[in-house]
Amino acid sequence: MLLTNFVFVSCTFISPVLSLVAEPDFAAEAARIRNLQGASVAARDAVPAGYVAAPYYPTPPGGWVSNWTESYAKAQKVVQNMTLVEKVNLTTGTGYLMGPCVGNTGSALRFGIPNLCLQDSALGVARTDNNTAFPAGISTGATFNKALMYARGLAIGAEARGKGVNVQLGPTVGPLGRKPRGGRNWEGFGADPVLQAHGGALTVKGIQENGVIATVKHFVGNEQEEYRMDIIPHGLMKAISSNIDDRTLHELYAWPFAEAIRAGVGAVMASYNDVNGSDNSQNSMLLNGILKDEMGFQGLVMSDWFGQIGGVSSALAGLDMAMPGDGDIPLLGLAYWAYELSTSILNGTVPLSRLNDMVTRIVATWFQLGQDQDYPLPNFSSNTADASGPCYPGALFSPTCVTNEYVNVQADHAIVVRNISREAITLLKNDDSTLPLSVNTVLKIFGQDAQNNPDGINSCTDKACDTGVLGMGWGSGTANYPYLDAPIDAIKRKVTNVTYYSSDTFPSGLTAKPGDVAMVFINSDSGENQDTVEGNYGDRSASGLYTWHNGDALVQAAAATYDTVIVVVHTVGPILVENWIELPAVKAVVFAHLPGQEAGDSLTDIIFGDYSPSGHLPYSIPVAEDDYPSSVSLVGFELFQVQDTFSEGLYIDYRYLNKHNISARYPFGYGLSYTSFTRTSATITAATPLSSVPPARAPKGSTPVYSSAIPPAAEAAWPAGFDAIWRYLYAYLDSPAEISSSGQFDYPTGYQTIPQPDPPAGGDQGGNPALWDVVFTISVKVTNTGKVAGKDVAMVFVEYPSDNPWDTPIIQLRAFEKTNTLAPGESEVLTLEITRKDLSIWDVVSQNWIIPVSSTAPFLFWIGDSSANLTLACDSLKRTCTNGRVPPV
Ligand SMILES: *[C@@H]1O[C@H](CO)[C@@H](O)[C@H](O)[C@H]1NC(C)=O
Ligand SMILES: *[C@@H]1O[C@H](CO)[C@@H](O)[C@H](O)[C@H]1NC(C)=O
Ligand SMILES: *[C@@H]1O[C@H](CO)[C@@H](O)[C@H](O)[C@H]1NC(C)=O
Numbered sequence: 001m002l003l004t005n006f007v008f009v010s011c012t013f014i015s016p017v018l019s020l021v022a023e024p025d026f027a028a029e030a031a032r033i034r035n036l037q038g039a040s041v042a043a044r045d046a047v048p049a050g051y052v053a054a055p056y057y058p059t060p061p062g063g064w065v066s067n068w069t070e071s072y073a074k075a076q077k078v079v080q081n082m083t084l085v086e087k088v089n090l091t092t093g094t095g096y097l098m099g100p101c102v103g104n105t106g107s108a109l110r111f112g113i114p115n116l117c118l119q120d121s122a123l124g125v126a127r128t129d130n131n132t133a134f135p136a137g138i139s140t141g142a143t144f145n146k147a148l149m150y151a152r153g154l155a156i157g158a159e160a161r162g163k164g165v166n167v168q169l170g171p172t173v174g175p176l177g178r179k180p181r182g183g184r185n186w187e188g189f190g191a192d193p194v195l196q197a198h199g200g201a202l203t204v205k206g207i208q209e210n211g212v213i214a215t216v217k218h219f220v221g222n223e224q225e226e227y228r229m230d231i232i233p234h235g236l237m238k239a240i241s242s243n244i245d246d247r248t249l250h251e252l253y254a255w256p257f258a259e260a261i262r263a264g265v266g267a268v269m270a271s272y273n274d275v276n277g278s279d280n281s282q283n284s285m286l287l288n289g290i291l292k293d294e295m296g297f298q299g300l301v302m303s304d305w306f307g308q309i310g311g312v313s314s315a316l317a318g319l320d321m322a323m324p325g326d327g328d329i330p331l332l333g334l335a336y337w338a339y340e341l342s343t344s345i346l347n348g349t350v351p352l353s354r355l356n357d358m359v360t361r362i363v364a365t366w367f368q369l370g371q372d373q374d375y376p377l378p379n380f381s382s383n384t385a386d387a388s389g390p391c392y393p394g395a396l397f398s399p400t401c402v403t404n405e406y407v408n409v410q411a412d413h414a415i416v417v418r419n420i421s422r423e424a425i426t427l428l429k430n431d432d433s434t435l436p437l438s439v440n441t442v443l444k445i446f447g448q449d450a451q452n453n454p455d456g457i458n459s460c461t462d463k464a465c466d467t468g469v470l471g472m473g474w475g476s477g478t479a480n481y482p483y484l485d486a487p488i489d490a491i492k493r494k495v496t497n498v499t500y501y502s503s504d505t506f507p508s509g510l511t512a513k514p515g516d517v518a519m520v521f522i523n524s525d526s527g528e529n530q531d532t533v534e535g536n537y538g539d540r541s542a543s544g545l546y547t548w549h550n551g552d553a554l555v556q557a558a559a560a561t562y563d564t565v566i567v568v569v570h571t572v573g574p575i576l577v578e579n580w581i582e583l584p585a586v587k588a589v590v591f592a593h594l595p596g597q598e599a600g601d602s603l604t605d606i607i608f609g610d611y612s613p614s615g616h617l618p619y620s621i622p623v624a625e626d627d628y629p630s631s632v633s634l635v636g637f638e639l640f641q642v643q644d645t646f647s648e649g650l651y652i653d654y655r656y657l658n659k660h661n662i663s664a665r666y667p668f669g670y671g672l673s674y675t676s677f678t679r680t681s682a683t684i685t686a687a688t689p690l691s692s693v694p695p696a697r698a699p700k701g702s703t704p705v706y707s708s709a710i711p712p713a714a715e716a717a718w719p720a721g722f723d724a725i726w727r728y729l730y731a732y733l734d735s736p737a738e739i740s741s742s743g744q745f746d747y748p749t750g751y752q753t754i755p756q757p758d759p760p761a762g763g764d765q766g767g768n769p770a771l772w773d774v775v776f777t778i779s780v781k782v783t784n785t786g787k788v789a790g791k792d793v794a795m796v797f798v799e800y801p802s803d804n805p806w807d808t809p810i811i812q813l814r815a816f817e818k819t820n821t822l823a824p825g826e827s828e829v830l831t832l833e834i835t836r837k838d839l840s841i842w843d844v845v846s847q848n849w850i851i852p853v854s855s856t857a858p859f860l861f862w863i864g865d866s867s868a869n870l871t872l873a874c875d876s877l878k879r880t881c882t883n884g885r886v887p888p889v
């Protein structure tokens with residue numbers, strides 16, 4: 001989501017200024033937006049040959065999935081009694097800065113439905129106080145611990161509910177991490193669809209158990225920040241087009257979304273970018289076809305902030321909620337929907353059935369999460385830290401509200417944070433068992449990343465600076481720190497003999513004493529495109545994959561002075577370590593990822609051996625950036641529209657390196673421990689028998705039916721004496737009676753009102769339920785054979801049958817489980833399930849998931865603790881597991 005910095009500028013100052021600037025163009029802008037109401041549907045610019053934004057109309061109405069039946073029945077009773085304005089109210093935000101939250105819908109108070117509050121972010125409640133700053137998704141992914149993924153979601157949801165947030169704008173599962181430099185990869189869980197899917201689905205489950213609607217975002221192909229949005233006026237520069245083939249979309253980028261839908265997610269946010277040249281807020285194939293028909297999504301689809309580019313076009317293509325409601329320029333009181341949606345219903349251009357479906361989806365989701373029962377109103381303001389102030393800072397004259405009640409929602413969530421941040425810590429190198437350190441070590445600490453930002457832990461808006469310890473990236477995906485336990489403070493609590501050099505430049509004239517240990521803190525940051533930090537446009541466009549502030553030189557200098565150097569890295573993603581990794585003095589390297597508020601104790605827990613590290617890399621660390629194909633580099637400027645073609649297909653991260661036989665410096669999943677484990681006694685049991693095509697789906701159940709009579713125009717008239725707030729977005733019309741339904745509308749190519757046949761791959765939320773049939777169960781006994789307690793992760797990578805005719809990555813992660821803490825000598829049996837979908841390939845021709853069943857060549861299930869440490873495999877045909885095999889990669 002995009003929020004410009006002027007949110008923090010005093011609104012009494014900004015409003016008159018903006019009105020002066022904007023007033024002369026008001027009418028012209030209104031006319032321009034009206035002209036765009038139905039526009040921009042098809043591909044907008046030539047995309048590379050072979051990529052097609054095919055039409056898919058109409059929107060399949062929600063309500064046919066059994067899990068949602070009751071909620072839709074309740075919603076139908078409400079929606080059938082709603083007026084046109086009440087309906088449109090719920091679909092459209094009230095405008096930027098027009099309510100307490102980053103997004104606020106209109107209300108339908110006759111039915112007890114308040115202005116719904118939509119609030120960032122994926123790692124906690126953003127822009128408030130007395131909240132928790134959770135570890136980022138990438139840290140959570142690095143734990144490979146499902147219980148912690150869920151615990152984090154549960155705690156985030158509790159905080160959202162405590163603040164009165166109806167719709168939490170997380171988790172992020174797109175970007176997937178296709179581009180190592182991509183700006184927002186850290187919000188998600190790692191560069192693999194299955195890891196990302198578990199992280200996303202368990203977060204959804206946790207958040208929603210609090211009655212909070214979770215939002216899985218950004219659908220889909222949002223793999224680069226720069227050029228992500230249209231530049232106004234439209235036509236000058238269009239949003240980047242992610243050109244993705246159908247199989248790659250299904251097997252990589254849409255996969256985590258399908259799993260979140262399967263987990264019952266209530267909301268999906270469309271991404272800013274285009275796919276195949278059609279903007280994702282009105283890409284009918286993506287929203288109507290893949291999301292709502294094939295994946296059976298029953299909740300609501302919202303636009304990303306200011307991402308909507310057309311009114312009728314987005315309504316027809318399956319968008320249900322426009323956020324924050326404004327047309328592409330905020331604070332003009334202009335919208336693509338609101339009063340324009342009322343118009344397009346009255347003039348017959350948008351079918352009433354489409355509006356009814358939008359509203360039914362929104363109201364059904366509200367019931368599905370139980371928000372009709374004792375749900376708090378927002379008790380905070382995203383716009384100010386003051387106790388009272390304007391209710392609508394975007395208005396010129398606003399009534400005054402209690403803006404903040406400072407409700408403390410932190411409970412004991414700091415424990416969840418510390419558990420995740422600690423378990424995320426990934427030990428990459430530990431020569432001579434340098435770690436753990438004794439608390440009696442004489443420590444020399446280098447780098448400002450060990451301390452807090454001297455200007456204050458929340459001093460940079462949306463964390464758009466790289467000063468002090470890096471606990472999260474920047475942008476809307478952040479939250480305020482209630483406190484930030486800096487590594488240096490935690491270290492000083494443990495060790496008496498510590499000297500700290502807070503500069504990122506190595507001090508001159510230092511000499512080492514025998515026994516001195518140097519610890520060097522370096523980092524690499526990235527974030528959202530609206531802020532440029534040290535030349536990086538969200539993506540790591542300037543820094544590349546190197547640490548910031550010349551971290552490599554700091555490590556090299558420390559290694560030239562001290563015999564023992566420990567490197568601690570806080571990072572949004574992979575960095576290149578070649579400039580120092582082989583230096584003999586660099587004994588240990590610790591990736592602490594993005595720990596949130598508990599950066600200190602979570603690190604010292606590991607460094608001083610209170611816990612053994614058990615984090616694993618959620619991406620590969622290559623030797624060189626150009627070990628990856630150029631197609632995953634950032635794409636640069638092109639006039640009119642930047643084309644980003646996913647020509648590498650399925651081959652990202654380890655899938656690419658393996659295909660081209662390129663060794664990573666540290667492979668996906670890598671992570672050392674202070675103890676050692678064996679994985680033995682593996683078994684494989686077949687459950688549901690394999691068939692190449694899944695059992696046929698069931699037909700869709702029924703959906704709510706409403707009167708098709710266009711409501712009387714008078715329903716859209718302003719109520720007598722209504723005290724409208726200037727620039728606030730309303731569904732009311734000045735002269736509804738004058739709207740004519742006789743005009744002709746030029747519908748998009750391929751537009752139809754006859755329902756599409758049921759897609760074969762659909763059938764329930766997430767897709768055909770048979771895709772989740774367990775086909776094999778694998779068990780493995782993990783034994784701690786070392787001297788200290790620790791946890792181990794077992795990952796299962798599938799290798800397709802050798803006679804598989806499909807071009808398929810050599811190995812793909814399909815399941816993982818983590819042990820409890822195992823004492824020395826202790827064992828635990830882990831059970832891992834392989835589903836039909838895990839063995840399936842997306843067949844573009846039959847539009848279905850098929851398994852290349854072979855009677856002669858087995859699927860091999862490789863069990864190990866990283867993608868490059870696989871010697872134990874289970875055979876799907878022999879039903880045996882054998883150790884000591886030649887690894888597949
Ligand atoms: C994009 O184009 C490819 C190639 O024609 C096609 O397979 C895919 O379905 C298209 N995707 C969308 C979302 O339109
Ligand atoms: C719907 O699915 C969710 C998640 O699986 C479950 O918690 C809930 O009980 C189900 N509700 C109904 C009405 O079946
Ligand atoms: C809808 O209106 C009917 C008729 O006025 C009324 O009986 C019913 O209670 C209303 N239902 C809701 C949910 O408002």
Ligand SMILES: *[C@@H]1O[C@H](CO)[C@@H](O)[C@H](O)[C@H]1NC(C)=O
Pocket residue numbers: 085086089094105106107108109110115
């Ligand atoms: C529509 O929403 C606006 C903003 O919340 C509210 O002022 C208005 O009363 C609502 N209209 C109806 C008919 O509920």
Ligand SMILES: *[C@@H]1O[C@H](CO)[C@@H](O)[C@H](O)[C@H]1NC(C)=O
Pocket residue numbers: 034036037038311312340341343344345347348349742743744745
């Ligand atoms: C109906 O109204 C919408 C919204 O103003 C507009 O985009 C569309 O062109 C109108 N249709 C006709 C036929 O005038």
Ligand SMILES: *[C@@H]1O[C@H](CO)[C@@H](O)[C@H](O)[C@H]1NC(C)=O
Pocket residue numbers: 129130406407408
């Ligand atoms: C947290 O809430 C208390 C009131 O309970 C308030 O005094 C304090 O300022 C709040 N903290 C922040 C950071 O705003």
Ligand SMILES: *[C@@H]1O[C@H](CO)[C@@H](O)[C@H](O)[C@H]1NC(C)=O
Pocket residue numbers: 442496497513
């Ligand atoms: C810290 O260690 C150094 C080197 O061993 C020693 O000279 C110094 O006295 C120690 N300082 C403290 C406060 O123990």
Ligand SMILES: *[C@@H]1O[C@H](CO)[C@@H](O)[C@H](O)[C@H]1NC(C)=O
Pocket residue numbers: 671672676677678679864865866869
């Ligand atoms: C590879 O796995 C074995 C257990 O099978 C383990 O002992 C070893 O430490 C692992 N190697 C690495 C580099 O993680």
Ligand SMILES: CC(=O)N[C@H]1CO[C@H](CO)[C@@H](O)[C@@H]1O
Pocket residue numbers: 162163164376377378379405407
């Ligand atoms: C306006 C409002 O609903 N405020 C609520 C905020 O949350 C606290 C704690 O849950 C409630 O006590 C307030 O009533």
